[in-house]
Amino acid sequence: MKHQFHQTVLREYDIRGIIGETLGADDARAIGRAFGTLLRDAGGTTVAVGYDGRVSSPMLEHALVEGLTASGCDVVRIGMGATPMLYYAEASDEEVDGGIEITGSHNPPNYNGFKMVFQGRPFFGADIQKLGELAADGAFASGTGNVTTRDILGAYVERLLEGLAGIDPAKLEGLRVGWDAGNGAAGPALEALAARLPGEHHLLFTEVDGHFPNHHPDPTVEANLADLRALVADKNLDFGVAFDGDGDRIGAIDGTGRVIWGDQLLMIYAEDLLKTSPNATIIADVKASRALFDRVTELGGTPLMWKTGHSLIKSKMKETGAPLAGEMSGHVFFADQYYGFDDALYAGIRLLAASARLGKSVTELRGAIPPMLNTPELRFQVDEVRKFAAMAEIAGRLITNPGPEVESVNATDGVRVNTADGWWLLRASNTQDVLVARAESETPEGLERLLAQIDAQLAASGLERGESVGH
Incomplete structure (x- = not known):
């Protein structure tokens, strides 16, 4: 049974969508089938499942467990609780090979999603894309897993x-x-x-x-x-x-x-x-x-x-x-x-x-922490296909021709630029169609100069720092 996810839900760090619009029970079932298949391929058999307090979470949990057991995985249901309690269930029990928490984290109430851990490591990025490809091909493992319930709150x-x-x-x-x-x-x-x-x-x-x-x-x-x-x-x-x-x-x-x-x-x-x-x-x-x-x-x-x-x-x-x-x-x-x-x-x-x-x-x-002047996280809309290309242009310019005010450039994640006034950051969000900027200085004047450098780099790539948008 092939399954196609909505293009917005398979994200860099987790899976997240809007209930009834981009995410529903069929998606949860397919996630269970695909995750269970990947885990069995890696030699695992047992998955802990938990969920947060959102109204839609029990419905998604039910479908997820169906998908996991249909792939031949055993499921340990730990019920409603915090994401770290699910991580604890996975980390503290040698017989548990993976874990999935159904959670919308800090998103609005109509959102929900899945955070996953796979044989003791985070499951993200290429793992999530692989899960989507496996579902699209319908190449699921089959079996009949057992379900047990465990109360781990006390432990x-x-x-x-x-x-x-x-x-x-x-x-x-x-x-x-x-x-x-x-x-x-x-x-x-x-x-x-x-x-x-x-x-x-x-x-x-x-x-x-x-x-x-x-x-x-x-x-x-x-x-x-x-x-x-x-x-x-x-x-x-x-x-x-x-x-x-x-x-x-x-x-x-x-x-x-x-x-x-x-x-x-x-x-x-x-x-x-x-x-x-x-x-x-x-x-x-x-x-x-x-x-x-x-x-x-x-x-x-x-x-x-x-x-x-x-x-x-x-x-x-x-x-x-x-x-x-x-x-x-x-x-x-x-x-x-x-x-x-x-x-x-x-x-x-x-x-x-x-x-x-x-x-x-x-x-x-x-x-005792030294006072610093910094901007909040400034987030502004840039088209999904443009954001990474723009960041590559900006990084290229700063590395090849940084200008006299730039002391150093760190390109670990976007660009973080050090100057005599402090530092500024520009990076592409992995989860939204936005660029994120931040700056920090010891003086208001220094902060203004840093923001002007951000604006100059954006302008050179045909962009501007518009109204800041939410998470």
Whole structure:
């Protein structure tokens, strides 16, 4: 049975679409058939399946399981939970060879999708294209797999708590923390976790609701942190932690309500980790502040700038043996005493641990980070077929004829250009028809000059930085 996916749903890092328009039960069934076929070809037999709190998730899960079992794979259903709980199910059980989480992540409620792990590695890019080709050919394996159900919430919470191992409980008893699950899939695990944590914990919106009635669950958008900020101020808490819809991205604020952005969290984690793992490689994506790379060097670590995308970062961690990595988007990856996948609940635990071990409040740790002036992520529409070609032209010009103001050009992912004023970045999104720009300087004038350089490069390729569009 051949199956053709809508052209927009097979993306670089995952599969994602709009329910009833570009994604439905037939697609989920075909994903199960194709993923199961690839896994069996690689010698695997068993797949863990979980899903987030979206209204459409149970329907997709049912069809996905049908597809997997029809390919001859056995399925372990772990039910509704955060994406990292599914990753944990795959990583902690030697008999499980792959995992699929049905999740729309931080997209609007009418979206849904699939995040996959294959024999302990991320399944993305060429893997996803191969899955599409296999479905189009209808070259599926056949069989009759068995289905079992497993409740792993308790074991997962126990594993999260190991992030506090070795810390004097007295150092944690006085902590007062706010947590915002945003009605996302992390809610039940957060409730179970908070009940076991030392200190005082105040929880918001732990009831899973795929309509997201309180605010959209994307903690990298400052407006979505308003409820958490109000809670921290009202209760005079030490800091606050927020999660995205499927619990793999973290947001945080300190006791004064200042946002702790992804690269700033990484600075705090690095300070803690490098005390016990000197010289360790710490990876951050190309959007991260220069202050982070400087700070890792200062602390005795080896900073590595890498491409944006959770699957790309995870692969680079495996290749380099890095114990810690992170992205501006709030994906944080601990291979230090953990499995190397992005788990916002575990990252929350490690923030408590860092504060206790370093003997400083989260507000103090945030306050020590040097102030930088930076733009938010500027995203502007560029036609899908044009965006990569334009980036190739811009990179070519900067490498062959950079101009006197350019100190260096890093072409790891798009172009990141260093000048005396700071740096600017221009890259093509792997998931949308947009170019993404960002700039950072120590002065407002410097920031203006950096933006002017971006505009000049765009103009030379017949483009302009229009209105910024959303994710």
